[in-house]
Amino acid sequence: MMFARSSLALLTALVLTGCASEASTPDAPDPITLTAEAAGHYCQMTILEHDGPKAQMYLAGYEHPLWFSQVRDGLAYIKSPEQEAKILVTYVNDMSKAKNWSEPGVDNWIRADEAYFVVHSDAIGGMGAPELVPFSSEADAIAFAKNRGGMVKRLGDISAETVLAPVDAHEGDHQ
Template sequence: MINIRTVALLGSALFLVGCSSEAAVQNAPDPIALTEEAAGHYCQMVILEHDGPKAQMYLAGMQNPLWFSQVRDGLAYIKSPEQSAEILVMYVNDMGKAKSWSEPGDMNWIRADEAYYVVGSDAKGGMGAPELAPFSSKEKALEFAALRGGEVKLLDEISAQAVLAPVDEEGSDQ
């Protein structure tokens, strides 16, 4: 039989777990400016040399972020079944504030879990693969989708298949 003290202890423990995960989110590192030194995690190429939005991700125990030449690559890292590192936060370029597709910006970062993504458009990312275009504004995402195709989704609505599936190399020009 469960007594009131046991229920109170369990409730306190669950509250602390919830608070600690909230604290981890609140204590996540801020995004940093994209510089010439930033190299893509997968390709090890200077990512400023590539068009389209980028991503930066902080993992527990690492002082510097992992950089991704494409948002798709960052989401592939998150959704990969092999991924086991604790992700503190991921940031993506807000394409609603970008000068252009070729100049996504070096400090217009938004949290990946707060972005609206256009999935399935004709946009190609820095490595020539289909890209997911992130926006802080749902309206700007809808405008982009109306011009370039695709549909607007939140991060948890994007399937692993959408970012892990092989890419057709034909027609990979932007």
């Protein structure tokens, strides 16, 4: 009986520890300022040349973040079945604090796992694909969705298909 109780206590502690580590990563680096030297992970183009929100991601064992020209690309990296690296943290521009679509900001980052994303709106990202628009404020996300279409989702509710599906070549024609 004593063994069963101590096993149950150990199991409970392990489960709670696992949940805590998923909720916050204490060794996750802070976001850095977006500079003119930042190049997109997939396109190797200068990030600042593209409109719309961006993403930066830290991988275990790497000092510098991967940069993504649009949020969709960063989420595609996360959701890709081939992705094997340990992701420490992903940051996205907080469009609640952005000046406008052309100037989403260089220091207004929020953790992707804390953002409210507007999915399936008419917003087109910097690489010409439909964008998933991140906000720190749920109210701002809802207002954006009412104005531009789409629905509000959290990161865990965004399917891989949403960010990995092919993009219609004419989809970017209606920004």
